[in-house]
Amino acid sequence: MKKIFVAVLTFCFIFQLNAQDITGSWVGLIPAGGTKLHLVFNIKKKSDTSYTSTFDSPDQNAFGIACSSTYKKADSLFIGIALIGGGYKGVWDGKDSISGTYKQGGGKISLNLKRITDAGKTELAKDPVRLQTPKPPYGYYSEEVGYDNTGKSLHYGATFTRPEGSGKYPAVIIISGSGTQDRDGTMMGHKPYWVLADYLTKNGIAVLRVDDRGAGKSSLGDDINSKTSLDFSYDVEASLNYLETRADVDKKHVGLIGHSEGGIIAPMVAARRKDVAFIVLWGGPGISGAQILTGQSAFELKKNGLDSTSIQAFKTLQLQILDLFAGSKTDAELDQKIQTVFEEWKKAQPQKTLDALLDALNIRDDALQNAFKTYNAMYNSGWLRFFISYNPEVALSKVKCPVLAINGEKDMQVLAGENLGRIKEVLTKSGNKDFEVKAIPGLNHLLQTANTGDVSEYETIPETMSPVAMNIICTWIKLHTK
Numbered sequence: 001m002k003k004i005f006v007a008v009l010t011f012c013f014i015f016q017l018n019a020q021d022i023t024g025s026w027v028g029l030i031p032a033g034g035t036k037l038h039l040v041f042n043i044k045k046k047s048d049t050s051y052t053s054t055f056d057s058p059d060q061n062a063f064g065i066a067c068s069s070t071y072k073k074a075d076s077l078f079i080g081i082a083l084i085g086g087g088y089k090g091v092w093d094g095k096d097s098i099s100g101t102y103k104q105g106g107g108k109i110s111l112n113l114k115r116i117t118d119a120g121k122t123e124l125a126k127d128p129v130r131l132q133t134p135k136p137p138y139g140y141y142s143e144e145v146g147y148d149n150t151g152k153s154l155h156y157g158a159t160f161t162r163p164e165g166s167g168k169y170p171a172v173i174i175i176s177g178s179g180t181q182d183r184d185g186t187m188m189g190h191k192p193y194w195v196l197a198d199y200l201t202k203n204g205i206a207v208l209r210v211d212d213r214g215a216g217k218s219s220l221g222d223d224i225n226s227k228t229s230l231d232f233s234y235d236v237e238a239s240l241n242y243l244e245t246r247a248d249v250d251k252k253h254v255g256l257i258g259h260s261e262g263g264i265i266a267p268m269v270a271a272r273r274k275d276v277a278f279i280v281l282w283g284g285p286g287i288s289g290a291q292i293l294t295g296q297s298a299f300e301l302k303k304n305g306l307d308s309t310s311i312q313a314f315k316t317l318q319l320q321i322l323d324l325f326a327g328s329k330t331d332a333e334l335d336q337k338i339q340t341v342f343e344e345w346k347k348a349q350p351q352k353t354l355d356a357l358l359d360a361l362n363i364r365d366d367a368l369q370n371a372f373k374t375y376n377a378m379y380n381s382g383w384l385r386f387f388i389s390y391n392p393e394v395a396l397s398k399v400k401c402p403v404l405a406i407n408g409e410k411d412m413q414v415l416a417g418e419n420l421g422r423i424k425e426v427l428t429k430s431g432n433k434d435f436e437v438k439a440i441p442g443l444n445h446l447l448q449t450a451n452t453g454d455v456s457e458y459e460t461i462p463e464t465m466s467p468v469a470m471n472i473i474c475t476w477i478k479l480h481t482k
Contacts, residue, residue: 022072022092023051025121026113030102037188038124039102040116041079041088043070053079058124061186062215083180083214085225085381107377128189132464134198140164145208146217149238156238157217159183161197162206162248170253170481171206172280173239177260178387182216183209185259188459192446196257199470205477206249210239228386229261233268240273253277253481255401257473258284260414260445263405264392271398278480280473281405283414283445286396286422289387290322292414299412301360303454310356317345321375326389331376338375396426403427403435404476406469408443410453436476440469 023045029036040056042064053070056063067087069080077098080087088111090100102111116124127133142161148154162169174193176185185193197207211218213227213235221227236256243249255278258266263284270276285292297318298311306314320341328334346354378384405423407416416439427435444450447469448461 021045022077022098025116025118026098027116027120027124028102028111028113030109030111039111040121040124041067041113043077055079055081056121056125058121059188061127061182061184061191062180063125065180065214066220083220083224085383127186130189130191130464131462132195133191134194138198138201140201145242147238147242149234150241154213154221154235154238155217155219156210156235156242157183158208158210158239158242159197160206160208160246161201163201163204166248168248168250169204169206170255170277170477171208171243171249172200172255172257172477173236173243174207174209175236175256175258175262175265176210176212177262177283178383180212180215183211185209190446190458190464192465193259195464196470196473199465199467200474200477203474203478205474205481208239208243210235226382228383229264229390230268230386232261233265236265236269237273240269240275244275250481251275255279255477255480257282260284261387263414264387264390264395267392267395267399270401271395276401278402278404278477279399280477281403281423282447282473283407283411284405284419284423285392285414286405286419286426288391289384289389290319290325291418293388294318294322295415295418296413304360306360307356310353310360313345313349313353314357317342320345321371322388325379325385328379331379334375334379335372338371342371393422393426396423397430399427399430400432401434402480403432404473405435405437406447406472407439408445408447408450408453408469409439409441410443410450411445412453412455413445434480438472440466440472443469 023043026041026043028039030039037057037059040058041053042056043051043053045051051070051072053067054064055067056065065083067079068082071078075092075094077090077092077100084104086103088100088102090098090113092098096115098113100111102109140161140163142159145158145160147156174197176193183193184191193209197209200207213224214220240254243254244251254275256266256269256276257280259282263281266279266281270279294315298315301311301314321338324334324337324341328337378388405420407414407420409416420437420439424437442449443466444453444457446458447465448458448463449466450457450461
C-alpha cells in the first residue's frame with residue numbers, strides 16, 4: 001500500500017510540473033476562406049532560457065515546419081515564422097491555455113491555444129477517407145525523387161509517376177496554388193494534385209508533382225518573406241530541367257498544369273522557355289490580383305447582406321487604393337496617397353452608404369487609421385504586393401504554345417466569367433493559334449462538384465476532383481502530345 005501511495009504522489013508531482021511547463025504541443029483553429037484549419041505549435045526547451053518550436057497544419061498535411069524564433073518572457077510567448085511572414089504572440093495562463101494573436105502576411109487574427117496530447121495530434125493527422133485518393137497497387141511506376149536548382153541553393157522533393165514499361169512518355173509538372181503546399185495539394189483530407197496525377201498517369205501521361213518551398217522534402221531557401229510568384233516560376237524551371245534529364249520522358253512533349261496562382265506562374269515559364277510544349281490553366285487568373293482580391297471581398301460582403309450600392313462603393317475605393325501599390329516606394333508614401341484617395345472617395349458617398357459600409361467592415365471608429373494598418377500589412381508582404389500589382393497579361397501575351405484554360409462555373413475564388421473572358425481576349429489579341437477556354441457547369445475552384453462553390457464546402461464534398469474535369473484535361477493533353 002505504501003508503494004502505491006508513493007507512486008500516486010510521484011505521478012501528481014510530475015503532472016504539476018508538466019502543467020507549469022510551456023513545452024509540449026498546443027492546438028488552435030484559424031479561419032481560412034470560409035472554413036477553419038487546425039494549427040499546432042510544438043515547443044521544446046533548449047536550455048533554461050531558450051526554446052525552439054515547429055508548427056503543423058494537419059489539415060494540409062504539413063508537419064514539423066521550423067519556426068524561425070521562439071522565446072518566452074514571464075507569461076508571454078513569442079514565435080516567429082519566417083515562412084509565412086508572421087508568427088504568434090500570446091499570454092500563457094501557466095496551465096493549459098494560451099490566448100493570443102496569429103499573424104500571417106498582411107493578416108492578423110485572434111488565436112487561442114490549448115494543450116494537445118500526442119494521441120490527440122495523431123488523431124488530427126488522420127486523413128478523412130476520400131474515395132478518390134489513390135491506393136496501392138497503383139498500376140503504374142511511381143518514384144520519390146529529389147533535385148536541386150542550378151545554383152544549388154534549393155533542393156526539391158517530388159514524386160514522378162509514369163506508365164509501366166519502357167519508352168518515352170509525354171509529361172506534365174503540376175504547379176500549386178498560393179500558400180505553402182505539399183506535392184499532393186493536401187487540404188482538408190483532399191489530395192487533388194495526386195488524384196489528377198493518378199488519372200493522367202493511368203492514361204499514358206507522366207506527372208511530376210513537387211513540394212513547395214518549406215513543405216515536405218523541399219528546402220525553404222533564404223528570405224522567404226520577399227519571394228513572389230516570379231521567384232517560384234524559377235522553381236518550376238528547375239523541375240523542368242530535371243524532367244528533361246530523364247530517359248523515360250519525351251522531351252518534345254513536356255507541359256505545365258498551373259492551379260490558381262500556378263495559373264499565373266505557368267505562362268511566365270512558357271513565355272521564357274520554348275521547350276514548354278503546352279500549358280493548362282486550372283482556375284488561373286486572367287485579371288490582376290487587385291481585381292481578384294476585390295472581387296473576393298465583395299462576394300463576402302454580399303454574402304453578409306450588404307446592399308449592392310455599398311458593395312460597389314467599396315470596390316471603387318479598394319481598387320483605387322490597390323492601384324497605388326506599384327507606384328509607392330514605401331508604406332509611408334502609400335499612406336499619404338491612401339489619405340488623398342480616401343478623403344475624395346468619402347466626399348462622393350451618400351451618408352447612408354458610408355454608414356452601411358463602415359458598419360459591415362467594422363471600421364467606423366478611426367476608419368482611415370484602420371485602412372492604413374490593413375493596406376500597410378498587405379504592402380509589406382512581398383508576395384502579396386507582387387500579386388496585387390501583377391497583370392497576368394504580361395506573360396500570357398507572350399505564350400505561343402497551346403493553352404487550355406479551365407474553370408468551374410461555380411468558382412468563387414477566381415470567377416470563371418471575367419477570368420476566362422480576359423484570357424481569351426489576351427490570347428486572341430496576341431495571335432496564339434491554339435487555345436481553348438472552358439467553364440464547366442457545377443464545379444468549384446478545386447473542380448469539385450459543388451452546391452454553391454463557396455470555400456466552406458470544400459471539406460464537406462466527398463469528391464476530390466470531378467472525373468468530367470479530369471477527362472477534359474487528359475483528352476486535351478493527349479490531343480496535343482500525339
